[in-house]
Amino acid sequence: MSIHSFEIKKGVNLHHINTDKFKTATLGFYFHRPLSKREVTINALLSHALKRGCPSYPDTMQLNKRLDELYGASLSCGVRKKGDSQVIHINFEFISENYVKTNQSILDGIFGLAKEIITGQTHFAAQQVQQEKENLRRLILSVINDKRSYANIRCVEIMCQNEPHGIRELGFAEDIEKIDEKSLYEHYKKIVLKSPVDVFVCGDVDINKVLEHIKQMFEYTNQMDFDRPKFQMTKSGGEIKKIIETENIAQGKLSLGFTTGINAPQRQYPALLIFNALYGGGPSSKLFNNVREKLSLAYYASSRADLLKGIMTVNSGIEVANYQKAYDEIMLQLGEIQKGNVTDEEMSAAVLAMINSVKSITDSAIAMEDYWLGRLIADTQVDFDELTSQLGKVTIEDVVEVSRNVALDTVYFLKGKES
């Protein structure tokens, strides 16, 4: 399933994914900002403040009632890290008009809100901003609640400590206090609205009507930058960084960070995806079959490769006493691939599993939006059929060659207090 892109004006692009298979349609706005210590926190706060109200519905309860009237349309806002940028996103999902009896257009209703919430704010209410500051502060602190993802986040930020990618996309608790409703509004008007933006609409919609709405929305914004922010691959830093931290937990979390030297714009990217599937991508991978099934060390042991940064992480939950065993096995399995010890069965399993997951993306609107967003930032627009065919052509030799570029950079272990 491809996208049809329309340039509304320099820096504002609309992408249409045309399908009638969903009961709902989605409308997503993605503003691109370079990740930086200076503005990461205010961008995160802005994403939360936007959903609190707009000129016609200054009160959050009234705004939510309006969404209810549109058959429980959903509005969600946040920030996402993509390479070295921070993407501020505002997403609507609403019922396709084919499925409900209604005498008002749901699409027009949604755009009525989108125009005010996204480009038509006239100020932010002091009390709402104060509440969202407190929410953001707690959200930042709560990153530690999910230990599995926390270990991965720590590993990546240690690995990329001198790069924008090492900054957490929610920002810094200590930078929240100095923001107020005035500085937030200034930032919104002068920086965010002038940033490059991608708009996605997915579903059975009248695209001409959507184009008209988007043109109106962005009539008065003047984009300063027309291009999405650049990103750089993480270079291996020589000596391996080893960090052990302690929390009051029962199960240790081991997270290993590797540089791969390969990302989406490169010719070998499909081979990297197959390598990752073979190494730790799922139940047919070497990590699953050895760390979990053969040695019974963990319930999960998996790897994931980044689209843009040329890095890969391996995550596993283990008993603290098994740290060395698990570490050795994870490295041993990488060594096996590097030595070329890959069977035809393992190879074909990795290719089939990868193709299955690429094709599955087309069954979810939000997964498709995220895929295309990444591809737009990478500036390599490969559609699902093309990627599938590239994956089918990868050979064992390609995978082994890719694996030999993979180098350990960071070892992070979150362990429990000694019992």
Add this chain to the structure above:
Amino acid sequence: MIEFEKIDCKQLGEVLYGGTHKSGLKIYLLPKKGYSKSYASFAARIGSIDNEFIAPGETEVTKVPDGVAHFLEHKLFEQQDGGNVFELYSKTGASANAFTSFNTTAYIFSATRDFYANLEILLDFVGKPYFTHENIAKEQGIIGQEITMYDDDANWRVFFNLLGAMYHKNPVRKDIAGTVESILEIDKDILYKCYNTFYNPSNMMLFVCGDVDAATVEQYVDKHVTAAPGGEIKRMYPNEPSGVNKSFIQQKLSVASPVFLLGFKDDKNEAQGDGLLYRQAVTEVLLEMLFGKSSKIYNALYEQGLINDMFEVDFTSEVQYSHTIMGGESVNPEKAKEIILHGIKNSRLCDAELERCKKVLIGRFLRLFNSVENISNLFVSNLFKGVDLFNFPSICEGITLNEAKERLQSHFNEENCAMSVILPH
């Protein structure tokens, strides 16, 4: 040949075909055009609550250790040649998994090609248990790590602590996977006993969602599901006293701020079939009116910084138990509880709100049909309890303000309310 009954849902634009195979297996198909994936779920009506029963043809009650259903789920992936089922799926590229809930164990796959080859793998392996002393010992290690992982998980702990507080005896109060100790009691004989009792086709269902043909599915079932229908399984559930076991429970974990859940259990559970669905719909409408994002209570809590937008409210409607659970992160769970209880007491339900909330529910229901996984998992659990989900929109539309008010009175009883809190160390 099975005569499939066709059930239409015009508003959804979906059709469901259902029939019973000669083995007693129920087969359902929901065709989905335009999707890349097809999905199949082969499910048995055995969950974590089924730990006391009389097997067909027996008179003695069998009691099994906590966590058996989940243990069985893991163990069925083992093959006689020492390999596992994932190796078979790795030849087709399907994404396969399984899960155990309180009431159901389901083996699932989704595939973008070779649907019938995958269906054969599924029907074959679930029908061929292979348990040995050694492979059970290995699984005790893996599941032990799974349980330990959840021991650190605040959202998991706060939920099971609450169930333990709400219920005195109903086995829904216990962790689905059991405990590190209880799974050590599991042996070969116990696993075969449970398997032979609950994995008879007449206690099972095959649900398929995708671009799939009914007659071909039936051929594969003919080939792989050859057992004869079994007799009735008598399931024993203890009588649950009214009122909660404990009104408050707390635990300390490594979290940044407190996490809380507030639960209300129903005393009477006599509903069946459409009655269960009606109870689900009327309660969900009521919960949307009281605690939805447009409600007074939600906004009061939010504006006072007592919840964030991860606050969730959910109603569970089963034959043996039903309850509402709500909560999330909060700096002051006690204060949040006070506002919730006060808000319920002083609520003024009105028709305009009722109509608005019905729209929200119908929108939410339609949205479920975007995903083949959601459709299948929902239908399996509902069909097992005799609920036809297609009736949801019409039942929902028919709810009156008086019905919502009555439900408010019967459900939100402070004697049946418990709170569970996780505090930072």
